[in-house]
Amino acid sequence: KCNTRATELIVDKSLNVVKGIKYRSKQNIGSPSFDMYGDFIIDCTGRYTSSPNWLNENFNLIVPTIQIHFGCSYVTFIGERFRIGDSSFDSALVISNPVDSPEKNVGFIVIPIRTIKTNNENSLGTSSTIAINCVNSEYPPNDSYENLLEWTKENLDPKYYTILKAAKVCSPLIPSRHAIDDRKYVESLGKKWPQNYILLGDSMCSFNPQYAQVISEECWFSSTTNDWKTPTLKVIETDKYGQVKTYQRDGNSTSTNNPEPRTPIMIRFMQ
Ligand SMILES: Cc1cc2nc3c(=O)[nH]c(=O)nc-3n(C[C@H](O)[C@H](O)[C@H](O)COP(=O)(O)OP(=O)(O)OC[C@H]3O[C@@H](n4cnc5c(N)ncnc54)[C@H](O)[C@@H]3O)c2cc1C
Known part of the structure; x- marks a missing residue:
């Protein structure tokens, strides 16, 4: 883990160039600040990056963004899976039951990490990342596994509850309740964008983890074609003049007249 911030x-400012960063130790509040210079500054500080604030403070630059809030949440843990007596599931290393809002706002994902040695003949012999995810703010609990199981019994297909009930939890239950789609339209700023500075990874754009495989425009298409159906959808658009428009679907509006949204042209092209 990084010890500096x-x-x-x-x-x-006169040359419109980023020359370096100031940083300090995370451990001690009030610790001295140091300067680090570089020919090229890559900001990879993730989805909570301070880059929009820094650019505004230093260059009076506003980065146009679109944020889509769809009440996404994950509870993730590492678990050992055990047989449940259903060969179609016992033989499947990867299980994915994605969210399909508004009818189904809860999903379930299992991704294997590695094989493990075990003497238990009921064990599948793998440790896996197991995640329960939701949209529409229908958050799964993470205070205890018993409560999570109780919740999945009510909110997930019984097959997935059975898989969870049989699993051995090998890590804390990690919650994530802040995932949104966040796309910064840096390209629209042209030469106003400072030289020698780039945003990389989630600091540039982040998406619903259900689709997100790090950075990809296709994730944006996948997410916007599916997550826009979320009943409590909220979209926040900031233009380059700092004008903010918020669009919020209310409880009375129908989320869609077209249950099957049209495939975006880029996806059709790739198909
Ligand atoms: C619940 C969940 C599940 C996901 N599942 C998948 C998946 O299955 N497959 C997949 O491909 N992707 C998945 N993703 C997305 C993936 O995690 C991200 O796309 C990826 O981690 C982005 O990498 P990054 O390096 O840009 O940012 P991060 O991984 O967020 O790293 C940024 C780092 O910068 C540090 N930092 C922040 N600010 C500062 C600062 N001021 N100074 C110094 N350091 C700082 C942070 O502490 C952090 O360590 C998931 C995301 C979530 C939330």
């Missing part, structure tokens, strides 16, 4: 950009 980047706190500011070092810039030359």
